[in-house]
Amino acid sequence: MSDGLISVASPPQSRSSSAQDSYSTSATTYDDPLEASTAPGGAIADKRASKQDGKGNVIVSVRVRPDLTGNDNPKDWEVDPKKALISHHGRESGDYCYDNVFATSDDNSRVYDCIAKRLVRRVMEGYHGTVFAYGMTGTGKTFSMQGTASSPGVIPLAITDIFSYIRETPSREFLLRDEIKLREDSKRGVYASPLKEEIVQSPTQLLRVIARGDQARRTASTQFNSRSSRSHAVVQIVVESRERMPGNASAENKRGGLLPGGVRVSTLSLIDLAGSEKAAESKERRTEGSHINKSLLTLGTVIAKLSEHKDKDGKPADKDGKHLPYRDSKLTRLLQGALSGNSLVSILCTIQTGSAGTAAAANTHTAETLNTLKFASRAKNNIVSHAKKAEEALGAGGDGGARVLLERYRMEIAELRSQLDCQAKGKKKTDDLSDEEKVKNAEEEKARELEAEQRHEEQMLEMQLARTALKERIDHLNRLILSSKSTGVNRSGSYSSLANSRFSQISTRSSMTASNSGRPGMERTSSMTSASSTVGRRSSGGKRQSGGEASIMEDEDSVGEFGDGNASLAAQNRALQSDLADKNRYITTLEKRLLQARRASSSRTSVGFGGSKNILVGEDHSVSTLLKEKDAEIAELRARIDDKDRMLAALRSVARSRETAEGTVAFDPRAPLSPPPSATLLSSQQTPFPPMKGSRKSAGGDDLKILDDMISDRIESGQLVRSSRGSVRIAYDGPLRDPPTEPLPTLDLAHKQEQLKQQASIQEV
Numbered sequence: 001m002s003d004g005l006i007s008v009a010s011p012p013q014s015r016s017s018s019a020q021d022s023y024s025t026s027a028t029t030y031d032d033p034l035e036a037s038t039a040p041g042g043a044i045a046d047k048r049a050s051k052q053d054g055k056g057n058v059i060v061s062v063r064v065r066p067d068l069t070g071n072d073n074p075k076d077w078e079v080d081p082k083k084a085l086i087s088h089h090g091r092e093s094g095d096y097c098y099d100n101v102f103a104t105s106d107d108n109s110r111v112y113d114c115i116a117k118r119l120v121r122r123v124m125e126g127y128h129g130t131v132f133a134y135g136m137t138g139t140g141k142t143f144s145m146q147g148t149a150s151s152p153g154v155i156p157l158a159i160t161d162i163f164s165y166i167r168e169t170p171s172r173e174f175l176l177r178d179e180i181k182l183r184e185d186s187k188r189g190v191y192a193s194p195l196k197e198e199i200v201q202s203p204t205q206l207l208r209v210i211a212r213g214d215q216a217r218r219t220a221s222t223q224f225n226s227r228s229s230r231s232h233a234v235v236q237i238v239v240e241s242r243e244r245m246p247g248n249a250s251a252e253n254k255r256g257g258l259l260p261g262g263v264r265v266s267t268l269s270l271i272d273l274a275g276s277e278k279a280a281e282s283k284e285r286r287t288e289g290s291h292i293n294k295s296l297l298t299l300g301t302v303i304a305k306l307s308e309h310k311d312k313d314g315k316p317a318d319k320d321g322k323h324l325p326y327r328d329s330k331l332t333r334l335l336q337g338a339l340s341g342n343s344l345v346s347i348l349c350t351i352q353t354g355s356a357g358t359a360a361a362a363n364t365h366t367a368e369t370l371n372t373l374k375f376a377s378r379a380k381n382n383i384v385s386h387a388k389k390a391e392e393a394l395g396a397g398g399d400g401g402a403r404v405l406l407e408r409y410r411m412e413i414a415e416l417r418s419q420l421d422c423q424a425k426g427k428k429k430t431d432d433l434s435d436e437e438k439v440k441n442a443e444e445e446k447a448r449e450l451e452a453e454q455r456h457e458e459q460m461l462e463m464q465l466a467r468t469a470l471k472e473r474i475d476h477l478n479r480l481i482l483s484s485k486s487t488g489v490n491r492s493g494s495y496s497s498l499a500n501s502r503f504s505q506i507s508t509r510s511s512m513t514a515s516n517s518g519r520p521g522m523e524r525t526s527s528m529t530s531a532s533s534t535v536g537r538r539s540s541g542g543k544r545q546s547g548g549e550a551s552i553m554e555d556e557d558s559v560g561e562f563g564d565g566n567a568s569l570a571a572q573n574r575a576l577q578s579d580l581a582d583k584n585r586y587i588t589t590l591e592k593r594l595l596q597a598r599r600a601s602s603s604r605t606s607v608g609f610g611g612s613k614n615i616l617v618g619e620d621h622s623v624s625t626l627l628k629e630k631d632a633e634i635a636e637l638r639a640r641i642d643d644k645d646r647m648l649a650a651l652r653s654v655a656r657s658r659e660t661a662e663g664t665v666a667f668d669p670r671a672p673l674s675p676p677p678s679a680t681l682l683s684s685q686q687t688p689f690p691p692m693k694g695s696r697k698s699a700g701g702d703d704l705k706i707l708d709d710m711i712s713d714r715i716e717s718g719q720l721v722r723s724s725r726g727s728v729r730i731a732y733d734g735p736l737r738d739p740p741t742e743p744l745p746t747l748d749l750a751h752k753q754e755q756l757k758q759q760a761s762i763q764e765v
């Protein structure tokens with residue numbers, strides 16, 4: 001027996017690995033009491049002993065690679081798979097008993113069932129598990145761990161079982177990630193590849209991830225070392241699981257409705273170490289500081305020291321009580337958990353018992369094989385595992401919680417759901433706010449519309465008020481205009497009254513002149529004038545009318561009183577007087593027409609302006625036009641008056657010429673209706689009133705003086721009577737002629753012309 005490391009022979013395997021529950025081959029068992037009864041009877045005591053000292057959690061198996069020459073039964077080696085015994089006969093003879101010894105005929109499936117299947121199950125249940133292969137280069141480590149397409153190794157089979165277990169365990173949910181793959185070569189030492197852990201959801205995906213890592217490993221090996229065994233390959237699968245909601249939970253609850261329990265995290269490490277023979281032989285490489293050799297040597301050293309000594313706390317220590325040098329290499333650092341007893345461990349050592357060719361090669365090969373067996377024996381004897389189920393990490397607190405990806409994911413999911421809820425609430429709130437804003441906007445819009453409507457109404461009201469104000473202003477202005485016009489009209493009316501008054505004055509003066517003359521024609525003229533004047537109405541009494549009528553008759557008879565032979569001159573004077581009377585009548589008629597026109601204009605203006613407030617400004621033009629027409633009529637009347645003046649002047653000139661030609665004519669006092677022409681002219685020229693100005697005075701100044709002298713003579717003779725006011729009249733000579741109570745209107749053309757001119761000038765103003 002080689003160095004006494006292998007103390008417990010592994011029982012022969014009895015079952016295949018095709019079935020999930022067929023894992024019952026190992027002589028070592030994990031801390032499952034029910035498993036003990038299933039083991040072969042001869043190994044029960046040893047297994048119980050292993051369980052008691054914690055060695056039951058460590059499985060050490062040896063696989064013998066077939067000999068390429070077909071010599072699977074070398075004379076120095078005896079392999080008994082059933083007894084899990086390898087015996088070497090020769091210089092270093094001995095029996096090496098392990099938990100499992102696989103013959104050359106055993107395939108990968110069987111190897112997996114014996115060394116890893118149950119471990120994988122335990123990992124799925126919450127244990128940490130480590131499976132690594134150790135052996136000489138070319139002895140079938142990779143073949144056993146990875147296998148081939150037709151004969152998958154431990155890793156693919158473990159992956160298959162992992163997903164099978166997940167499918168068969170609906171009460172829990174799992175999360176798998178290929179976390180770390182340590183690579184170690186002579187140049188870079190141990191390094192992680194890939195550096196990024198990946199979540200895997202299917203065996204194919206996990207295998208693809210592993211294949212990428214293996215490809216990287218091979219590339220590195222090709223670059224730095226032609227031999228792939230110069231590096232390690234570590235596949236570490238982290239399994240997180242937690243209990244699901246009851247089966248009747250809805251699909252949504254199955255995803256998110258987790259029970260309040262924590263997340264269980266376990267790790268399955270599958271390691272394909274570099275060729276151990278180099279670590280054992282190549283001192284040269286060790287002196288070069290080979291990381292690979294150092295790791296393997298450190299691993300061997302650690303394993304060799306595991307059970308030799310314990311520290312004061314009972315933890316593995318070296319003989320000096322010092323801590324084991326796990327940190328001397330990254331490999332031992334990685335495997336520290338497994339080697340220190342916190343993990344289930346399964347060690348597969350591969351050997352090749354066949355011929356290595358030459359004798360030297362055969363000796364080297366045998367020595368290396370023996371070293372592998374010794375390593376396995378030490379591992380079997382020294383590694384004590386007290387692996388327990390990993391504690392469920394509750395919540396996210398602490399480092400453990402932070403390391404739990406599932407918990408992190410759960411928390412992240414919860415947080416995302418919270419955010420989603422918040423977003424949904426926010427969205428709802430936003431929607432609500434949007435609705436509120438819409439309502440608010442609608443209200444604001446409505447308010448704006450109302451405000452606009454009110455503003456519009458106010459504007460309309462203001463416009464209406466403005467229009468009203470403008471209308472009032474216009475009306476006011478119109479009233480002002482009308483007032484101005486009315487004032488003019490009223491003034492016109494006042495002027496009319498005034499004019500009537502003045503006319504009455506004129507009439508009074510005329511009556512005085514007529515009284516002086518005592519001619520019925522004057523009375524007739526007076527009556528005509530009085531018809532349009534207040535004074536005239538006063539003078540239009542029945543007595544006076546009767547007197548007037550009588551006067552007319554008397555006028556006809558009075559001619560004979562002045563029958564002095566100057567009848568023609570008297571007749572001419574009468575004709576002139578008659579003509580003057582006609583002119584006066586014509587002037588009176590014109591005055592009446594002018595007065596009527598002014599009244600009509602005033603009436604139309606008053607009716608037009610006072611009857612409607614909406615008078616157009618254009619109507620002023622009609623008034624103005626009417627006024628202009630009246631002014632034009634007045635101007636025409638003035639022109640006619642001027643014509644009459646010129647006619648009178650011509651008549652006076654003719655009378656003077658005749659008087660000059662006929663000499664002095666004796667005045668016939670019997671002819672009162674036939675006063676001398678000079679008297680008539682005197683009267684007509686307002687003698688004894690102030691003489692007319694201008695050409696009129698100069699035209700007949702001498703003649704008038706003569707006539708004045710004649711009138712004075714007749715007054716002295718009693719034929720004419722001068723009143724106290726200066727007017728002259730024919731002396732009263734009998735009862736048949738009532739003296740006039742009021743002065744008869746006399747012809748005072750010049751004075752009337754002046755009045756008309758004054759009236760016209762006032763109208764123009």
Ligand SMILES: Nc1ncnc2c1ncn2[C@@H]1O[C@H](COP(=O)(O)OP(=O)(O)OP(=O)(O)O)[C@@H](O)[C@H]1O
Pocket residue numbers: 064065066104135136137138139140141142143144227228229230273274275350
């Ligand atoms: N049990 C076996 N049955 C059939 N062929 C095997 C077996 N074991 C190994 N081989 C073959 O032996 C060769 C070397 O095997 P493998 O590469 O697995 O050795 P290794 O120990 O991994 O070497 P290294 O340390 O260099 O990686 C391979 O071609 C492989 O197919």
